[in-house]
Every structure is written in structure tokens, then in C-alpha cells.
Amino acid sequence: MAYRQEPPPIQENDPSEIDPIWTSSRTARQIYALGEVEKTDEPEDILPQGEERSEQFVLEVSEYFERLDSIQVAIRSSLAHIRQSRIAPSAITAPPLGFVPPSLGVGLPRAAGASRGLQEERVDRDAWVGILDALTRLKESQPHE
Numbered sequence: 127m128a129y130r131q132e133p134p135p136i137q138e139n140d141p142s143e144i145d146p147i148w149t150s151s152r153t154a155r156q157i158y159a160l161g162e163v164e165k166t167d168e169p170e171d172i173l174p175q176g177e178e179r180s181e182q183f184v185l186e187v188s189e190y191f192e193r194l195d196s197i198q199v200a201i202r203s204s205l206a207h208i209r210q211s212r213i214a215p216s217a218i219t220a221p222p223l224g225f226v227p228p229s230l231g232v233g234l235p236r237a238a239g240a241s242r243g244l245q246e247e248r249v250d251r252d253a254w255v256g257i258l259d260a261l262t263r264l265k266e267s268q269p270h271e
Contacts, residue, residue, distance in 0.1 A: 148158040174182050208218070221227075 144158070148154050173179060
């Protein structure tokens with residue numbers, strides 16, 4: 127069982143000045159205590175003041191919620207695509223334990239268990255084509271004997 131630390135009691139000068147709603151529950155007391163915390167900015171903080179501060183807050187919060195909205199739209203569209211494609215849920219599984227994806231993409235598994243990505247296969251193919259081309263040019267440049 128985890129130990130829960132209770133917040134310090136509300137420091138009151140005159141209990142009649144505090145609205146009884148703030149003493150009705152533990153949560154209300156915590157909210158009241160948070161409201162009593164002195165709100166100060168550090169002198170080295172370069173923060174706008176007054177109306178500019180509110181505007182900056184609105185801009186930053188708007189950007190944050192736009193990012194959240196784009197994430198949820200991407201998740202919803204992915205789920206809709208999966209449903210539309212009728213992909214079986216069993217096909218969407220985590221890779222086996224210890225699976226390390228190839229560094230340059232996905233490829234076909236090899237018999238030995240080592241797989242290479244499509245980009246790695248293309249680099250290998252292009253290297254052999256380059257070797258063949260170089261040997262062909264070398265053979266053509268030599269005088270026929």
C-alpha cells in the first residue's frame with residue numbers, strides 16, 4: 127500500500143474570511159492551498175507582462191492543442207484505414223522479443239535468419255552492377271590477343 131502524504135493544513139488568519147466551500151473536502155482544501163501560493167517570476171526570466179503575457183499564453187496553449195488535435199486525427203484516420211482495409215486484429219501484433227528492424231528498411235527474411243532491408247538490397251545490387259560494368263569496360267579496353 128502506497129503512503130499518501132497529506133498537504134499541510136490551510137493557514138488561516140480569520141476562518142470567517144474563507145468561503146466554506148474551500149473547507150468542504152480535502153480536494154477543495156488542496157485547491158485553496160494552491161491558490162494561496164505566491165506567484166512570482168524569477169528576475170532572470172524574460173517574460174512578457176500584462177496583456178502580452180495573456181496573448182503568449184493563448185498562443186502557446188493553442189499550439190499545444192493543435193498538436194494534440196493533429197495526433198488524434200492521425201490516430202483516428204489510421205484506425206479508420208485499418209477498419210476499411212478489414213485488416214484482422216491478429217495481424218496487428220508486436221514484433222517478437224529481441225526483434226531488431228533493419229537499419230535501411232524492411233526486406234524479405236533470409237534462411238539464415240538475418241534479414242536486410244530493401245535499401246540494403248539495392249545498394250548490394252548496384253555494387254554488383256558497378257563491378258560488372260567496370261570489368262566489362264576493362265575487358266573491352268585491353269587489346270585482343
